[in-house]
Amino acid sequence: MTDSKLKELELIFPEVDKSALLEILISCEGSVSKSESLLIEQFPTVKKRKLNASLQSNIQSLLKNEQSKGLVSTNTTNSNKPVYLYTKKDVENTCSYATIHYNFLPPDLADNVLKFIINDKDGFSSQEFHLFGNKCKSNHCNKLYASKNYDGVYYNGKKSKYKSNFNDDLKIVQVLIEDFVNKLIAERPRLPFQHITKWKGDIALCNRYDTKANDLDWHSDRMTYIGPHCTIASLSLGANREFRIRKMYNSTGSKFNTIYSIPLPHNTLFIMHPGFQEEFKHCVSSSTTLKNHEISNSTRINLTYRNYLSIFDKYLPHCPKCNAQMDLRRSYKLPQSRGNYIWLCTGGYLNKECNGFYWADFSKLGVDSTELSNDEKIKLYTTDSKTASLWIAKDDHEALKHFREKIRLQLRKSN
Numbered sequence: 001m002t003d004s005k006l007k008e009l010e011l012i013f014p015e016v017d018k019s020a021l022l023e024i025l026i027s028c029e030g031s032v033s034k035s036e037s038l039l040i041e042q043f044p045t046v047k048k049r050k051l052n053a054s055l056q057s058n059i060q061s062l063l064k065n066e067q068s069k070g071l072v073s074t075n076t077t078n079s080n081k082p083v084y085l086y087t088k089k090d091v092e093n094t095c096s097y098a099t100i101h102y103n104f105l106p107p108d109l110a111d112n113v114l115k116f117i118i119n120d121k122d123g124f125s126s127q128e129f130h131l132f133g134n135k136c137k138s139n140h141c142n143k144l145y146a147s148k149n150y151d152g153v154y155y156n157g158k159k160s161k162y163k164s165n166f167n168d169d170l171k172i173v174q175v176l177i178e179d180f181v182n183k184l185i186a187e188r189p190r191l192p193f194q195h196i197t198k199w200k201g202d203i204a205l206c207n208r209y210d211t212k213a214n215d216l217d218w219h220s221d222r223m224t225y226i227g228p229h230c231t232i233a234s235l236s237l238g239a240n241r242e243f244r245i246r247k248m249y250n251s252t253g254s255k256f257n258t259i260y261s262i263p264l265p266h267n268t269l270f271i272m273h274p275g276f277q278e279e280f281k282h283c284v285s286s287s288t289t290l291k292n293h294e295i296s297n298s299t300r301i302n303l304t305y306r307n308y309l310s311i312f313d314k315y316l317p318h319c320p321k322c323n324a325q326m327d328l329r330r331s332y333k334l335p336q337s338r339g340n341y342i343w344l345c346t347g348g349y350l351n352k353e354c355n356g357f358y359w360a361d362f363s364k365l366g367v368d369s370t371e372l373s374n375d376e377k378i379k380l381y382t383t384d385s386k387t388a389s390l391w392i393a394k395d396d397h398e399a400l401k402h403f404r405e406k407i408r409l410q411l412r413k414s415n
């Protein structure tokens, strides 16, 4: 009996771990509806999901798969030397949110794309932005390639124009990557805020690292245009550089956050699946080894394909204080608040520190905009922390513990 009730709750709240659901069910004296109303306060987006039958059945079938294979994130040693992941098995067993595919493209196609990009002298530039009042310049060049003309997307608070259209080879690459990514998405467990329509790779941000000194600091990719639980496919061409990853936060008892180093040889596709941007940071460091490539020597080209979602472009919140565009992030530092998605003002990048802030609200993500009346606008934000969207990773025991405590407190108050 308890089992079937628990299953019912699991279906509606895949983001909450099973033992927490059981505790809540017990404290609600076995009442599913009481447990639900309590959990809905924490996960307001679920109200919508409950009505969406197709998504329900999807979650049901996918729940059978475990998302987390348990990353080795507890490092109690005195050493923070990177752990090298040289094989597909090493990478995928270590990080359940990533897959790696060596020799992805037909070799001639990979070589031709590399030649095309290293000879493309048009429009590569390094980004300029402000951080805490200081002017910063990124230490490598990039540009946007796209399948069609785009108005431009925001990057560090500025609208950046796409620079070139895909040539014929890049059009073929787009098709190969889209087919492959969509096949993988269909096979993998689905995370709650993952977009349900087909993944598209019609915009590629191209990073160009000419020498070992060109690098990219630790970061997670902004979800502003691509949404939470996004998929990013990253194709490496030319020189082999190390791609480093580490968890966003330290687990209790660990001295360091283990750094994993993944060498990315020419023609490797590294896919950052839903949960990766939420739970991991990544970088390309200048202190690591570089292996020259016969076509490009020390130059490494990286193309990151991202699925830009029109709902984010259209309803992107603007800062309540200064009206600048806002960036979507997820809080991760404190286990008490880890998992909350937030919108932050990008004014800081343009040297206007205003700290404008909203909670993110994804309850309208699955809504078909044609269902809405003309004056009804989709709001992707809220000022009410109770309706803020939250996702906690299944293996984030600390954040889950705090979440449970919060629920317990609310229960005590409501009794």
Ligand SMILES: O=C(O)CCC(=O)C(=O)O
Residues within 6 Å of the ligand: 205, 207, 216, 221, 234, 243, 282, 284, 302, 304
């Ligand atoms: O060059 C790479 O492999 C990483 C690029 C990246 O992280 C980015 O563009 O956000």
Ligand SMILES: [Fe+2]
Residues within 6 Å of the ligand: 219, 220, 221, 282
């Ligand atoms: Fe990145």
